[in-house]
Amino acid sequence: MHVISDVVSQLFEWIQSLGYIGIMIGLMIEVIPSEIVLAYGGYLVHLGEINFFGAVLFGTIGGVVAQIFVYWIGRYGGRPVLERYGKYILIKKHHIDHAEAWFEKYGTGVIFTARFIPVVRHAISVPAGISRMPIWRFIVLTTLAVIPWSVLFVYLGMTLGENWENIDETAAAYTHEIIIGAIALIVVYFLFKWLQSKKKRGNAA
Numbered sequence: 001m002h003v004i005s006d007v008v009s010q011l012f013e014w015i016q017s018l019g020y021i022g023i024m025i026g027l028m029i030e031v032i033p034s035e036i037v038l039a040y041g042g043y044l045v046h047l048g049e050i051n052f053f054g055a056v057l058f059g060t061i062g063g064v065v066a067q068i069f070v071y072w073i074g075r076y077g078g079r080p081v082l083e084r085y086g087k088y089i090l091i092k093k094h095h096i097d098h099a100e101a102w103f104e105k106y107g108t109g110v111i112f113t114a115r116f117i118p119v120v121r122h123a124i125s126v127p128a129g130i131s132r133m134p135i136w137r138f139i140v141l142t143t144l145a146v147i148p149w150s151v152l153f154v155y156l157g158m159t160l161g162e163n164w165e166n167i168d169e170t171a172a173a174y175t176h177e178i179i180i181g182a183i184a185l186i187v188v189y190f191l192f193k194w195l196q197s198k199k200k201r202g203n204a205a
Contacts, residue, residue, distance in 0.1 A: 012040055019050050020058040027062030030122075034063055035153050039167035042157020046164075052154060059150040060143065067125045067142050074129025082126055095123035103127035111138060115145035 011032060015022035023044075026037040041055040070091070073082055079100075083093050099120045103110060104127070111133070114124040128138050157164045 015040060016044060016049070019044070020054050023050075023055060024058040024062035024065075027059060028066045028069070030066050034059075034066075034149075035167060037062075038150055038153035039157030039160070039164050042154040042159070043161065043164040045154065045158045046161045052158065055154045056147070056150045059154060060146050063146040063150060064139065064143050067146075068135075068139065070123075070125040071129040071133075071135070071138055074126040075132060076129075078130060079126065082123075091123050091126070095120065096126050099123035099125075100127045103131070111141040112145045115142070115149065 011026070015026045015037070018025065023037060023041040026032060026040075027034050038055075038059050041050070041059055042052075044050045045052050045055050070082075079096060082091060082096060099114070103124065111124060111128055115121045125138070125142070153167065156167060160166060
């Protein structure tokens with residue numbers, strides 16, 4: 001992200017003026033990708049306007065609340081509503097398609113690992129809501145995933161300083177390894193579920 005439009009620039013100024021609350025709200029409304037908001041939060045840490053822990057804390061709260069919002073839309077509005085209005089929160093139809101396929105294949109456990117996978121990570125809350133996954137489990141798994149994501153991007157934004165806009169290029173090496181790790185966890189989880197179901201079938205027989 002090398003060029004920032006005037007509107008986005010004004011949003012960042014607004015976030016800066018509100019400090020921690022600005023980061024939280026910026027993540028909740030999802031007008032700007034979460035990685036960019038968190039990196040900007042790291043930049044504010046670099047400037048000494050906020051501290052690292054506070055940026056991660058409020059970034060985590062904002063990220064989790066944003067996903068709870070999507071969960072509730074999926075639960076009470078269903079897929080049609082999200083297909084129509086999802087674009088306003090950066091969720092497109094193909095995101096929902098991939099998320100539903102992953103959810104059907106791997107079950108509720110994918111709520112954690114899918115947060116690190118492009119395309120599905122923003123929309124995985126949709127099938128969770130539609131399937132009426134217990135909200136407490138959804139919040140726990142989502143929080144566990146959002147914390148390291150917030151730490152990474154706030155840290156990178158902080159270390160980049162004035163060059164925080166280059167977050168996409170800098171984060172690429174880290175996110176690539178994270179994606180590989182997340183996929184590995186999904187494979188392990190899938191094997192565990194398969195062995196568990198096989199054992200149940202054996203006991204039933």
